[in-house]
Amino acid sequence: MNEKKPLPVGSVIGILGGGQLGRMLSISASQLGFRTHIFDPNPKAPAKQVTNLSSNFDYKDKEALENFASNVDVITFEFENIPAETIQTCQKITNVFPNVRSLSTCQDRSTEKKFLHAMNIPSSPFVTAKSFNDILQSVDTMDPPLILKTCRFGYDGKGQKIIYSKEEIESAASEFNDTPVILEKLIDFKLEISTIICRDMYGKIAVFDPTENHHQNGILVQSKVPANIPFSLASDAILIASKIVNALKYVGVMGVEFFVTKDNELLVNELAPRVHNSGHWTQSGCLINQFEQHIRAISGWPIGSGKRHSNVLMQNVFGEEIKALTKNSDSSVNIYGKDDSREGRKMGHKNFLT
């Protein structure tokens, strides 16, 4: 299990999670001549349309997981809310990348912030507590505006609340009640950027150029590369991301989100232990995209350089916007195969060369 050598062509890549990221990982694995097995409780998970091997069980079903792990050659996951126990069950049988330490660190905002703090990596000031009442005790140390977040299961702006006064924290109690929370200083940033980095099992690192990201209501709307930042800042972002993946002995692709403050300071906002929405531009801007890169890394294949050949604008496609895509000829279109295009749901993305 701890041998470090490339998986042969035809090996089976197990993917926990069958959403769009699992789907695009599966497609890239197929391109490399691997087979894929999608594990997701939802029988209609989009990734199951692009392979003929799949399982429909709960992530806590130990027997199903053991069976899954016994029938694949390596396992990865598409999202950070997989229970750590799921990974622990699987890794007794086969390799799982990224490792469980990386997953545990990134799936809890409080653990993540403490990890960054211990590494001397700049991020926003914060206090964290096991319960809401404890937060109230320590809040006097920070001036509003603040942002209150659940430690786990937040995504796309969900599980967050901006706080302008101590009274507002108190009144938020009912929303957050007994969940572990983290209270962070709200950063008045001028830009959000992210770096998609990959570390392979031999320790080699490759980074894609940082992108400039634009959000609406906490959801990524578009990413642009190159980002409108000085070269020195791009280098700093890459160095910070490298320090993070090295410390975690991380294998695979990670997304590292940063705030660029008004003083041109970089603060790490969030780590995503997986391929990342802000890296979808690599499908049209690089010879080897983030999905192929991730599959190469977890399979022990040499990873690509990350070099970019084109400038790209990536735009997410939400809800009913998907219907307009059939008129689109100037972008490469990726649609995720979701059957319900409810408002605000990410249905696909478009890449334009700019």
Add this chain to the structure above:
Amino acid sequence: MNEKKPLPVGSVIGILGGGQLGRMLSISASQLGFRTHIFDPNPKAPAKQVTNLSSNFDYKDKEALENFASNVDVITFEFENIPAETIQTCQKITNVFPNVRSLSTCQDRSTEKKFLHAMNIPSSPFVTAKSFNDILQSVDTMDPPLILKTCRFGYDGKGQKIIYSKEEIESAASEFNDTPVILEKLIDFKLEISTIICRDMYGKIAVFDPTENHHQNGILVQSKVPANIPFSLASDAILIASKIVNALKYVGVMGVEFFVTKDNELLVNELAPRVHNSGHWTQSGCLINQFEQHIRAISGWPIGSGKRHSNVLMQNVFGEEIKALTKNSDSSVNIYGKDDSREGRKMGHKNFLT
């Protein structure tokens, strides 16, 4: 059935043939949010690994074809040796692109040559006959060297024999016996090039830059773009290809192979009514590659411009060479999922940016 409008996302694309071309078509269809259904008698056909809908029946099984056609929204094919009757059965139920006339024209060398001749499109001089004996009658009109080919089912140099004297034709009788054959003048060309062209159902045409192709033993080994030809020759190739797809009311991607003679004359060598090996470079050199382009065309979606952003070298990977790919980091790798890597078999390809 004759309505010309874009298929909605989630529609099912039926693909006749489950080899590598069907596999890469299926992957591109998935990327566009379509589902795919692979029809191939071989239950282990490579394309069946990348979708969860497939059928294992003979191409002449009328009931199975009718059932298939009833369960998909449009049908295409990955190779020209599909019987025309297969298409005729399917098109009674749903749209099939390219049309049966294009298939019939291109699947028989004699029909193809006559079509080109009637269109005043230059190709090598030829005689054709229903049987070998008839060829012998007319051979005196052409000086050797000649090339004798079966009219159907030839590919990758199979079903061909170079003839240096009339005696050699006579002695080839046993090899070709009663098969319809065509005898062509062997062209002493300086370069082989090809053009990948696409025509959509509304009549719009887009062309990828011509590539320069290198063969060994009749099998494509590598394609390079841009081709080392004058701009005027590239334009001529594009104009000829456009004339061909317009005449056939072709819908989808076609590969047109040319010889460039020592006098810089262009002769059409062969038409392939499908995505083409010499167009695999588009996966790394264009925003919308030949597979996405074909799926867009047959689905009534607007096709891409064909614009190239990079110079590319595409190399085919044969037989056991596939094992060395796990050491490859400077090219994007495509492997076809075939289980038997016997000598000389096309197992995958690599794209390098040059």
